[in-house]
Amino acid sequence: MDEPADVERVGVVGAGTMGHGIAQVAATAGYDVTMRDVEREYVDRGLEGIDSSLERLAAKGALDEEPATIRSRIAGTTDLADLADADLVVEAVIEDLAVKRDVFADLDGIVDGDAVLATNTSTLSITEIASATGRPERVVGLHFMNPVPVMDGVEVVVGERTDAAVVEFAHGFAEEVGKETWESDDKPGFVTNRILMPWINEGIRAYDEGVATREDVDRGMRLGTNVPMGPLELADHIGLDVVLDASETLHEELGDRYKPAYLLKRKVAAGDLGKKTGEGFHVYE
Ligand code: CAA
Numbered sequence: 001m002d003e004p005a006d007v008e009r010v011g012v013v014g015a016g017t018m019g020h021g022i023a024q025v026a027a028t029a030g031y032d033v034t035m036r037d038v039e040r041e042y043v044d045r046g047l048e049g050i051d052s053s054l055e056r057l058a059a060k061g062a063l064d065e066e067p068a069t070i071r072s073r074i075a076g077t078t079d080l081a082d083l084a085d086a087d088l089v090v091e092a093v094i095e096d097l098a099v100k101r102d103v104f105a106d107l108d109g110i111v112d113g114d115a116v117l118a119t120n121t122s123t124l125s126i127t128e129i130a131s132a133t134g135r136p137e138r139v140v141g142l143h144f145m146n147p148v149p150v151m152d153g154v155e156v157v158v159g160e161r162t163d164a165a166v167v168e169f170a171h172g173f174a175e176e177v178g179k180e181t182w183e184s185d186d187k188p189g190f191v192t193n194r195i196l197m198p199w200i201n202e203g204i205r206a207y208d209e210g211v212a213t214r215e216d217v218d219r220g221m222r223l224g225t226n227v228p229m230g231p232l233e234l235a236d237h238i239g240l241d242v243v244l245d246a247s248e249t250l251h252e253e254l255g256d257r258y259k260p261a262y263l264l265k266r267k268v269a270a271g272d273l274g275k276k277t278g279e280g281f282h283v284y285e
Contacts, residue, residue: 002165002166002168002169003169003172004169004172004173004175004176005176006087007031007087007088007173008031008032008087009031009032009033009034009085009086009087010023010026010031010032010033010034010086010087010088010089010090011033011034011035011036011082011083011086011088011089011090011107011111012026012033012034012035012036012089012090012091012092013036013037013080013083013089013090013091013092013093013103013107014036014037014091014092014093014094014120015035015036015037015042015043015045015046015047015076016037016042016046016092016093017049017146017147017148017239017276018092018120018144018146018148019035019037019046019090019092019093019120020035020046020047020049020050021049021053021144021146021147021148021149022090022092022120022144022148023035023046023050023074024050024053024054024070024074024148024149025144025148025149025177025178025179026090026177027050027070027071027073027074028054028063028065028070028149028177028178029176029177029178030073031073032073032075033073033074033075034074034075034076034077034082034083034086035047035074035075035076035077036076036077036078036079036080036082036083037076037078038078039078040076040078043076043077043078044076046076047071047074047076050071050074051067051071053147053149054067054070054071055067057149080103080106080107080110081110083107083110083111084110084111084112085112086111086115087112087114087115087116088115088116088117088118088173089107089111089115089116089117089118090118090119090120090142091103091104091107091117091118091119091120091121092119092120092144095121095122095123095124095242095245095246095249096245097124097125097128097129100119100121100124100129100132101128101129101131101132102132104117104119104129104130104132104133104139105132105133107133108132108133108134108135113135114138115138116138116139116140116166116169116170117130117133117135117138117139117140118139118140118141118142118170119139119140119141119142120141120142120143120144121141121143121157122143122189122190122192122193122242122246123188123189123190123193123197123245123246123249123250124249125159125186125188126139126140126141126157126158126159126160126162126186127159127160127161127186129159130159130160130161130162136159136160136161136162137161137162137163137166138162138163138166139159139161139162139166140156140157140158140159140162140166140167140169140170141155141156141157141158141159141170141184141186141190142154142155142156142157142170142173142174143155143156143157143190143192144179145192146237146238151179152179152180153179153180153181153182154174154179154180154181155181155182155183155184155190155191155192156170156171156174156181156182156183156184157183157184157185157186157190158183158184158185158186159186160186167183171183188249188250188253188254189246189249189250189254193246193250194250194254196234197243197246197247197250197258198250198257198258199231200231200232200234200235200243200247201247201258201259201260201261201264202231203217203218203221203230203231203232203235204231204232204235204261204263204264204281205261205263207232207263207281208261208262208263214232214281214282217230217231217232218230218231218232218233232280232281232282233281233282235264235274235280235281236274236275236280236281236282236284237274237275238274239273239274239275239276240264240267240268240272240273240274240280241268241273243260243264244260244264244265244268247259247260247261247264248260267280267281
């Protein structure tokens, strides 16, 4: 099973922002999807997120089918065993290596030996995650971007033991769900976060050190370099806890030039995690 066209069922582990976005784009492309999270409440919140995103896309004529038809291809569950017949599983749980390794070890015992196991990790090592399974050659990074239904690209990350056919499969699957791809070796932060995280942390430091107001740090980068969001609003969009986790992994692996900004740590400690809590560097109504 190395052709995306042979895939019928896709499993997604984690119904959070990334997990439910991945489930949505897979179902939109015609795959049957089972999305699992640990609590029913999280599964339901993920399904609601899919409903509202599909409605937005339908309203501007961006879907070939009715939202209800796409939605009917997505089942929610709290039981990992319900992913047993998946041909591909994409994991999108929290950025914690021990948690991801546990998920992969469990999946390895549940899912058919031919199935591909992909991780949406943004900075952790694919090789370390893959080594929790007996099939490291069938483990690959499929790093979707947030918001998944809108962003055009997916980063394919190649672990130490990832089979070349599985790398091809990963590119092919991402293309099937309407994305363009690029490839990264399994090195800290891959291409995107290796470059994005220091950019965000420098934006936070510039604000904290009084170079400009938070509005002008964002405006400066938006208007000055034509990016859709400045570093502070992008941090709020991603989630400050996610930014801090990614920054700490990079700092640990790549040294002091990746040190997270002090104000980022203070905001996370205060529980101000960005848009999702209503306040980060900016306040959201
Ligand atoms: N589902 C469906 N449609 C959505 C959506 C969603 N979840 N989120 C936004 N949209 C649509 C809106 O409906 C809107 O459509 P129209 O233009 O047709 O009206 C369009 O996207 C733009 O949205 P908004 O008008 O609300 O706001 P915006 O113009 O500021 O765009 C954005 C929002 C798409 C998020 C844009 O600001 C952007 O591209 N920001 C940068 C995002 C980015 O860099 N993401 C990567 C983060 S890094 C990452 O994900 C990896 C990691 O490991 C941390």
